[in-house]
Amino acid sequence: SRDYLFKVLVIGNGHVGKTSLVHRYVNDKFSKHYKITVGVDFALKVLAWSDTETVRLQLWDIAGQERFTSMTRIYYKEASGCIIMFDVTDSSSFRSVRSWKEDLDSKAMLPGGAPLPCILLANKCDLVPWQIPMETIEQFSKANGFIGWMETSVKENKNIDESLNFLVQKMLML
Numbered sequence: 001s002r003d004y005l006f007k008v009l010v011i012g013n014g015h016v017g018k019t020s021l022v023h024r025y026v027n028d029k030f031s032k033h034y035k036i037t038v039g040v041d042f043a044l045k046v047l048a049w050s051d052t053e054t055v056r057l058q059l060w061d062i063a064g065q066e067r068f069t070s071m072t073r074i075y076y077k078e079a080s081g082c083i084i085m086f087d088v089t090d091s092s093s094f095r096s097v098r099s100w101k102e103d104l105d106s107k108a109m110l111p112g113g114a115p116l117p118c119i120l121l122a123n124k125c126d127l128v129p130w131q132i133p134m135e136t137i138e139q140f141s142k143a144n145g146f147i148g149w150m151e152t153s154v155k156e157n158k159n160i161d162e163s164l165n166f167l168v169q170k171m172l173m174l
């Protein structure tokens with residue numbers, strides 16, 4: 001049997017749902033109380049991937065304001081994959097995705113020097129109206145080196161397991 005440990009970064013502007021995602025995925029809970037993430041936090045999820053494979057995911061959530069502090073190096077160190085999240089009702093959170101991705105690619109890479117597999121999550125898809133058309137997200141995801149994108153709702157538990165499984169598949173192929 002084989003055991004894998006992957007460190008996964010969860011990145012994006014404040015209030016897009018990063019803390020809620022980690023909480024939902026790891027504890028299967030959704031809490032609607034607004035919480036400001038202080039510093040770096042990580043949570044562990046253990047997946048029985050197959051009869052012979054166990055996958056341990058370390059999910060690292062970072063607060064936007066920590067971006068340029070001394071914590072950054074620790075945060076990006078030895079990461080295997082990344083989730084960049086925005087809020088479909090907040091166009092500025094989508095506009096920030098490009099700089100989050102550039103930041104990621106400049107600070108973290110795989111041992112061979114390739115960029116980390118990174119999935120783009122269009123969160124709060126339960127809310128209307130969306131501020132960003134699907135075609136725009138699709139084109140942006142392709143043009144900026146994402147492994148793909150998915151609409152998610154942490155609130156309604158939509159596409160959370162699916163998106164994490166997709167990322168795990170890509171990390172296992174490395």
Ligand code: GDP
Nearest residue numbers: 014015016017018019020032035124153154155
């Ligand atoms: P963070 O700053 O990126 O960690 O964002 P939080 O996880 O603190 O979430 C910010 C707010 O958005 C909270 O009030 C959450 O309850 C809410 N939220 C998170 N995900 C969703 C979602 O999928 N749908 C809706 N409607 N609200 C969400």
